[in-house]
Each structure stands twice: as structure tokens, then as C-alpha cells.
Amino acid sequence: QSVLTQPPSASGTPGQRVTISCSGSSSNIGGNSVNWYQQLPGTAPKLLIYSTNQRPSGVPDRFSGSKSGTSASLAISGLQSEDEADYYCAAWDDSLHGNVFGTGTKVTVL
Amino acid sequence: QVQLQESGPGLMKPSETLSLTCTVSGGSISTYYWTWIRQPPGRGLEWIGYIYYTGSTTYNPSLKSRVTISLDTSKNQFSLKLSSVTAADTAVYYCARAGSSLGANAFDIWGQGTMVTVSS
Numbered sequence: 301q302s303v304l305t306q307p308p309s310a311s312g313t314p315g316q317r318v319t320i321s322c323s324g325s326s327s328n329i330g331g332n333s334v335n336w337y338q339q340l341p342g343t344a345p346k347l348l349i350y351s352t353n354q355r356p357s358g359v360p361d362r363f364s365g366s367k368s369g370t371s372a373s374l375a376i377s378g379l380q381s382e383d384e385a386d387y388y389c390a391a392w393d394d395s396l397h398g399n400v401f402g403t404g405t406k407v408t409v410l
Numbered sequence: 411q412v413q414l415q416e417s418g419p420g421l422m423k424p425s426e427t428l429s430l431t432c433t434v435s436g437g438s439i440s441t442y443y444w445t446w447i448r449q450p451p452g453r454g455l456e457w458i459g460y461i462y463y464t465g466s467t468t469y470n471p472s473l474k475s476r477v478t479i480s481l482d483t484s485k486n487q488f489s490l491k492l493s494s495v496t497a498a499d500t501a502v503y504y505c506a507r508a509g510s511s512l513g514a515n516a517f518d519i520w521g522q523g524t525m526v527t528v529s530s
Contacts, residue, residue: 350516
């Protein structure tokens with residue numbers, strides 16, 4: 301059972317901005333950094349955002365992350381067809397003493 | 411370029427012990443956190459646990475009683491053992507690396523995953 305809650309789906313037309321939320325608690329998002337992963341169909345997840353708002357080398361600047369209190373967000377601006385994927389947030393949980401993932405959000409490009 | 415590759419049996423029977431190996435190529439296993447993550451069909455990701463290069467382990471509390479992660483530096487491999495499996499353990503199992511400059515818990519390199527089915 302996931303500790304971090306995400307909306308099951310999000311969608312937009314090409315060029316639009318889409319935002320995905322990730323709701324947690326003081327023991328995870330509230331006190332630790334958040335990472336985001338993109339999972340294209342049939343492939344392994346890929347690190348998209350680390351330390352809440354940093355992009356690994358090679359990730360387009362269309363992707364951005366932020367955090368406020370016990371919630372985090374991933375924004376995709378200038379949505380493209382290749383962004384159609386599942387997105388997961390993740391964070392360390394001090395109470396569980398382990399990593400927790402979000403429930404996942406499927407992004408559809410209309 | 412560091413690459414990870416999982417290997418192990420694809421089909422198991424209930425009550426058996428799952429054993430998977432992740433081979434690390436293109437870099438040394440003698441640093442970083444080496445991680446196992448799984449994903450049941452059509453569902454989300456679940457962190458199983460990781461082993462630090464020193465041998466120190468941290469496991470998901472919900473699986474801790476059944477999980478062992480170990481390291482074989484001579485072979486540049488790390489392994490997962492999950493005992494008393496049931497159908498609920500059917501999943502794609504991924505190995506991954508954490509602890510790079512991107513953060514202690516940022517999984518920056520992943521294997522392609524291996525499907526494990528538990529069925530009688």
C-alpha cells in the first residue's frame with residue numbers, strides 16, 4: 301500500500317502544461333527530498349527529477365519539480381507525445397525507515 | 411557506462427525461495443547503494459530494500475522478515491532472496507543503483523527488469 305498519493309491520470313494536448321501532485325506526510329515529503337521517475341510503456345523507470353527540483357543530465361527542462369509542505373508536484377510544460385508514460389514520486393520515510401513510492405499517474409497526450 | 415542486468419528463474423511455486431542476481435558491468439560495485447524494487451503486473455512500484463557497499467542493509471518493513479540482500483564484490487554482483495513466496499509476490503523485479511551524487515535515495519541506474527511468476 302503506497303504511502304504517497306497521486307492522481308491516477310492526467311492528460312493534455314500537445315504544447316499544454318500538465319501538473320501531477322504527490323501528497324505525503326511530515327515523515328516523508330515534509331522532511332525529505334522528492335524524486336520523480338518516468339516509466340515509458342514496457343520499460344524500466346527512469347530518474348526524471350532528483351532532490352525535489354533537480355534534473356539529471358539529459359532530461360529536458362520542460363520537466364520541473366517543486367515541493368510545498370507535505371506535497372510535491374511535477375510539471376511538464378510544452379507537452380509532447382513522447383511524454384505519454386506513467387510517473388511516480390518517491391521519498392525516504394523517516395517513520396518507516398525506508399523508501400516509499402507514489403501510487404503513480406498515467407499521463408495521456410490527447 | 412554502468413549497466414545492470416537481472417537474472418533468475420521466471421516461474422516459481424508457492425512456498426519456495428525466490429533468488430535473483432543483479433550483475434553490475436562498466437563500474438565497480440564497491441560503492442553506492444544497490445537496490446531491489448518490484449512492480450506487480452499493472453500496478454505501482456514497491457521498494458524492497460538495498461545494501462550499501464559496506465554490507466549494511468535496509469529493508470522494507472513489510473517484507474523484512476522474508477528478505478535478504480547480499481553482495482558479492484568478487485563477481486560484481488548483488489542478490490535478492492525472498493522466502494515463502496505466494497502469488498502476491500508475482501512481479502517484475504528491478505535492480506537499481508542509488509547513492510550517487512544525485513542523492514542517497516535517487517535510483518539513477520536501473521536494470522531492464524525480470525518477470526517472476528509464482529504459480530502452482
